[in-house]
Amino acid sequence: MVTAGELYVLTATVMALVALAAAIPVLRDIARDGRERLREGPASPVDDGDDETEGVRCPHCGTVNEVGYAYCEDCSQAL
Ligand SMILES: [Zn+2]
Numbered sequence: 001m002v003t004a005g006e007l008y009v010l011t012a013t014v015m016a017l018v019a020l021a022a023a024i025p026v027l028r029d030i031a032r033d034g035r036e037r038l039r040e041g042p043a044s045p046v047d048d049g050d051d052e053t054e055g056v057r058c059p060h061c062g063t064v065n066e067v068g069y070a071y072c073e074d075c076s077q078a079l
Contacts, residue, residue, distance in 0.1 A: 055064035056079050063074035
């Protein structure tokens with residue numbers, strides 16, 4: 001004969017397993033989104049764009065110089 005306590009433990013265990021099974025795909029999606037965001041985040045292509053818009057790219061060596069300079073700080077050619 002199954003007692004009420006054993007029935008409660010069995011029910012709680014089954015419910016916990018069902019909840020875990022339902023949560024696994026969601027947790028996997030969250031982990032995958034987090035990894036993709038980490039991969040895209042620190043690459044910061046935005047910073048490169050800022051450098052190009054705020055500076056003058058040397059046509060000879062490609063160095064980005066600050067606006068206002070007439071000669072490249074790296075190769076000294078006229079910008
Ligand atoms: Zn240069």
